[in-house]
Amino acid sequence: MLSHLKVIDLAVGLGDYTGRLLAELGAHVVRVEQRACAAEHAVDIAWNISKTRVTLDLESASGREQLLSMAADVDIVIRNAVDKPVDHAALERRNPRVVDVVVAPFDPAGPNAARPATDLTLMARSGLANIVGDPDRAPMTLPGEQAYALAGAHGVVAALTALHARAATGRGELVTISAFQAAVLANYREPVMWQFAQRIGKRTGNLLVRGKSGVRQVWRCRDGYVTWSFVDNPAMMRSLVKVMNEQGVKSLLDDIEWASTLIADSPRETVEAWERIVEEFFSRHTRNDLARWSVERGFGLSQIDGIDDVLASEQLRERSMWRTITDPRSGKALKIPGPLFVTSGSGRNAS
Amino acid sequence: MKPLAGVRIADFSWVGAGPRATKDLADYGATVIKVESRQRLDLGRVSPPFKNGVQHPDGSAFFAISNTSKRSVTINLADPRGVAVAKRLIEWSDVVVENFGKGYMERIGLSYETLQGIRPGIIQVSVSVAGRTGPNANLRGYGNSAAALSGLAALSGWPDRPPHMPPFAYGDVVAPIFATIAVLAAIEHRRQTGHGQHVDVSQVEPLVHVLADRFVERQLTGEARKPGNRASGIAPHGIYPCRGDDKWCAIAVRSDAEWSRLCEAMNSPGSASDPRFSSMASRKANEDELDRVVAAWSLDRDKHELAELLASQGVPAEAVQNGREVFTDPELAAVGHYIRTPHAVLGECEMPGPPVRFSSSEVAMGPSPLLGEHNREVFVDLLGLSEQEVADLVTAGALS
Numbered sequence: 002m003l004s005h006l007k008v009i010d011l012a013v014g015l016g017d018y019t020g021r022l023l024a025e026l027g028a029h030v031v032r033v034e035q036r037a038c039a040a041e042h043a044v045d046i047a048w049n050i051s052k053t054r055v056t057l058d059l060e061s062a063s064g065r066e067q068l069l070s071m072a073a074d075v076d077i078v079i080r081n082a083v084d085k086p087v088d089h090a091a092l093e094r095r096n097p098r099v100v101d102v103v104v105a106p107f108d109p110a111g112p113n114a115a116r117p118a119t120d121l122t123l124m125a126r127s128g129l130a131n132i133v134g135d136p137d138r139a140p141m142t143l144p145g146e147q148a149y150a151l152a153g154a155h156g157v158v159a160a161l162t163a164l165h166a167r168a169a170t171g172r173g174e175l176v177t178i179s180a181f182q183a184a185v186l187a188n189y190r191e192p193v194m195w196q197f198a199q200r201i202g203k204r205t206g207n208l209l210v211r212g213k214s215g216v217r218q219v220w221r222c223r224d225g226y227v228t229w230s231f232v233d234n235p236a237m238m239r240s241l242v243k244v245m246n247e248q249g250v251k252s253l254l255d256d257i258e259w260a261s262t263l264i265a266d267s268p269r270e271t272v273e274a275w276e277r278i279v280e281e282f283f284s285r286h287t288r289n290d291l292a293r294w295s296v297e298r299g300f301g302l303s304q305i306d307g308i309d310d311v312l313a314s315e316q317l318r319e320r321s322m323w324r325t326i327t328d329p330r331s332g333k334a335l336k337i338p339g340p341l342f343v344t345s346g347s348g349r350n351a352s
Numbered sequence: 353m354k355p356l357a358g359v360r361i362a363d364f365s366w367v368g369a370g371p372r373a374t375k376d377l378a379d380y381g382a383t384v385i386k387v388e389s390r391q392r393l394d395l396g397r398v399s400p401p402f403k404n405g406v407q408h409p410d411g412s413a414f415f416a417i418s419n420t421s422k423r424s425v426t427i428n429l430a431d432p433r434g435v436a437v438a439k440r441l442i443e444w445s446d447v448v449v450e451n452f453g454k455g456y457m458e459r460i461g462l463s464y465e466t467l468q469g470i471r472p473g474i475i476q477v478s479v480s481v482a483g484r485t486g487p488n489a490n491l492r493g494y495g496n497s498a499a500a501l502s503g504l505a506a507l508s509g510w511p512d513r514p515p516h517m518p519p520f521a522y523g524d525v526v527a528p529i530f531a532t533i534a535v536l537a538a539i540e541h542r543r544q545t546g547h548g549q550h551v552d553v554s555q556v557e558p559l560v561h562v563l564a565d566r567f568v569e570r571q572l573t574g575e576a577r578k579p580g581n582r583a584s585g586i587a588p589h590g591i592y593p594c595r596g597d598d599k600w601c602a603i604a605v606r607s608d609a610e611w612s613r614l615c616e617a618m619n620s621p622g623s624a625s626d627p628r629f630s631s632m633a634s635r636k637a638n639e640d641e642l643d644r645v646v647a648a649w650s651l652d653r654d655k656h657e658l659a660e661l662l663a664s665q666g667v668p669a670e671a672v673q674n675g676r677e678v679f680t681d682p683e684l685a686a687v688g689h690y691i692r693t694p695h696a697v698l699g700e701c702e703m704p705g706p707p708v709r710f711s712s713s714e715v716a717m718g719p720s721p722l723l724g725e726h727n728r729e730v731f732v733d734l735l736g737l738s739e740q741e742v743a744d745l746v747t748a749g750a751l752s
Contacts, residue, residue: 121590125602130600130672179709197402218496300492320557
């Protein structure tokens with residue numbers, strides 16, 4: 002889709018994902034490194050695959066001049082600071098059409114521009130860690146580097162938005178992305194709950210608290226785990242009850258008029274009584290049977306896949322989600338997430 | 353000038369995954385017309401919290417933060433006369449966004465082929481749990497289904513406990529950003545080629561994408577355990593107890609130099625040369641004991657003071673904040689993250705803006721729309737229906 006775009010990627014860690022996504026969309030991304038990448042090998046593969054690598058001594062005047070020469074005809078530059086290794090004005094002088102994307106832990110114009118940060122500390126400050134995990138243990142982060150990933154993806158949105166503006170004005174601009182703010186934006190419940198209901202959320206394990214009540218999200222089944230919840234969607238509720246009936250389960254769920262029942266307003270004790278019935282039903286069936294019935298009948302259940310299940314997923318294989326690469330160090334064939342979506346052109350990310 | 357000024361979007365999406373995608377586009381200046389129906393309310397409109405705790409279609413703060421800067425019209429898509437009006441809206445549009453179940457758009461006569469006939473070059477972005485092809489194409493579900501099928505749930509939580517689903521749907525966060533990218537990339541592509549396209553965004557695949565490092569590590573090293581709060585090549589890397597009930601501070605030490613500074617802050621310079629901890633490799637090898645040492649020190653300290661102390665020494669550290677602390681975070685106030693936005697039902701509210709600052713383009717966020725607030729403006733002024741036609745269609749239930 003974006004094979005006409007040229008990108009220089011100067012990011013280190015945070016911001017790598019912006020270039021990775023642009024490369025996956027077809028852009029020609031040149032990763033300029035001061036020295037060989039020091040990132041963990043798995044992280045380096047995950048975030049920097051599909052980029053052309055170039056090493057420059059960016060601490061020297063000649064290296065910076067080489068960089069500016071390279072930037073003279075690119076569309077996008079990605080980096081972590083407004084003034085390093087060259088300042089924005091120098092880039093703009095050399096290429097007034099360049100979209101200069103700075104992905105930083107905090108807003109570079111804000112009071113914490115120089116504050117040290119990692120993905121973990123940003124997740125903590127964003128409030129996300131406060132609600133991840135169990136009530137009897139410490140807060141948790143999410144797996145991977147999610148504040149960095151969110152910021153990287155917002156970097157692509159910002160770059161493409163600025164390119165659209167450039168088509169009208171003829172000029173590029175500086176766009177800055179705060180990873181902290183990206184993580185806060187992902188925390189879409191907690192700050193708004195405080196603002197409008199003065200309620201402070203806590204870790205609730207696998208219980209999803211809504212309104213006056215809460216619903217369980219993770220269930221053990223005969224051979225693993227599935228996810229399903231009581232939701233305010235009468236069609237889904239009726240569908241599950243019907244499948245349970247067909248499997249010989251008659252219960253008080255049969256008599257509930259779901260269209261006039263708001264789960265969020267139902268007392269937790271009531272929901273718990275309903276959940277005990279569902280728990281018993283799920284425990285007697287396999288992940289595959291439950292998931293198949295859900296696809297066929299639409300009651301919103303999914304099996305919980307482990308990392309190997311996902312790598313072997315027939316759904317992802319049929320949609321050509323994975324690309325296979327060869328790890329240059331070990332020679333191993335590795336599956337990595339490939340194109341971002343399927344298009345009506347000729348497949349994934351096609352035209 | 354707003355950067356996406358002139359981009360026209362007919363937004364048929366609802367709940368979380370679609371509306372958040374078009375929210376960003378609207379905040380950046382696209383004209384986004386949200387198609388809703390009183391016959392089947394957007395579930396976002398019935399999601400708490402509500403103004404004064406009273407459920408009202410225009411009183412959901414959850415809906416409000418997901419739909420800023422949009423316009424709303426009511427069209428009953430179950431009525432062919434409503435679909436006819438929808439087609440006039442599509443004729444006006446550059447982009448159609450929807451997240452109905454597979455086949456719904458086709459059933460009501462709005463297949464992509466039909467859309468192309470109405471407006472050549474049109475872009476359609478469809479968001480669904482597992483995508484519109486493959487054996488799970490008909491899967492119905494929410495963001496938690498995406499967490500389950502992507503490995504996120506299995507990788508989340510403590511290594512000694514079952515899969516974890518935190519109380520927010522991360523699939524409803526990441527997929528909308530991918531959908532926004534899809535819209536913008538397709539517009540950029542059309543500018544080059546003149547061709548539109550139908551983009552099929554799955555909620556599962558974006559989550560797999562943002563977990564790419566975990567999948568690569570599994571294949572390289574065989575490591576399949578949940579990481580908990582730990583990270584390769586960084587130690588300490590954890591969330592440590594502080595003074596008070598449920599008070600915590602995250603600390604991450606990326607180098608031996610940062611470890612030395614942490615030891616100075618702990619007033620324990622000997623720990624820096626302690627052979628159990630003196631190198632990253634030894635700290636990783638003795639991580640349980642390392643965490644006990646740090647936790648014993650952090651336990652009596654205020655979480656914010658601890659974070660400030662360490663950050664001032666160049667060691668990444670932040671207090672774990674709750675919703676109130678995030679809403680009142682001084683960094684967010686200083687950079688204008690929350691934008692005061694008047695809303696007819698919610699009153700003056702602070703809506704979170706995009707995490708992006710443009711040097712030239714303008715981001716001006718407006719309120720979320722009331723249900724059908726822009727019916728007259730869109731049906732009469734924009735699409736050219738007469739007042740009488742609109743009144744008749746409203747009475748007939750086609751525009752409701």
